[in-house]
């Protein structure tokens with residue numbers, strides 16, 4: 050089940066300076082939207098306002114018309130992959146994903162982190178669910194390997210697997226391609242394309258314009274906390290405001 054995301058006139062300031070100012074955007078169900086902009090444009094702040102890691106100063110966040118901006122992050126049904134997120138060391142790939150599944154409840158998360166014994170039936174269900182998520186992200190063969198042994202590209206896939214295991218209605222990705230080599234980027238973009246084909250609504254925050262040009266249905270461009278352009282990749286590429294503000298052309 051996947052939903053429409055509607056962000057309405059959202060603002061957030063730090064110490065009197067706006068990081069995000071009066072931003073509105075609507076992502077129809079099943080669309081892959083990219084949010085691009087130079088460093089400091091407010092992309093990660095917007096991500097956190099939608100995901101619930103940060104509170105809005107003003108404005109609304111709605112999923113299929115239901116306001117969620119006052120709900121805590123774990124009750125929004127949004128899967129998140131944070132910028133430069135790390136995998137859990139000292140756990141296998143499968144355990145990393147199981148933490149995601151357990152994370153639906155706070156008690157479950159603690160139990161998983163501490164490896165407390167759990168009800169056998171729950172444990173088996175979660176293990177099976179974890180394998181489904183690993184399969185979806187091409188990591189099934191790596192399930193029993195220590196997570197820190199995965200190459201960086203596969204670690205990103207693992208972040209995605211963990212987010213997907215929470216059965217999100219919307220998936221947020223903050224610069225998932227950063228630091229990846231060309232081959233790894235290709236793998237990641239294939240994976241994102243596959244999730245798009247499954248009909249998942251996604252918001253992909255990126256610094257790298259090239260990475261999202263082939264991938265996104267539409268692109269929203271932020272600069273200094275405001276939306277300066279919104280359109281198809283071709284429209285955005287041709288927009289003079291984007292070229293000056295972002296591409297420095």
Ligand code: ADP
Pocket residue numbers: 063067068086087088089090091092093094095
């Ligand atoms: P981006 O992800 O596009 O690079 P950010 O959302 O991280 O941009 O940052 C936008 C602006 O808000 C920057 O000027 C940054 O310094 C500021 N900012 C972000 N988070 C905080 C914070 N927690 N405290 C103070 N300032 C912040």
Ligand code: MG
Pocket residue numbers: 092093094132
């Ligand atoms: Mg950022």
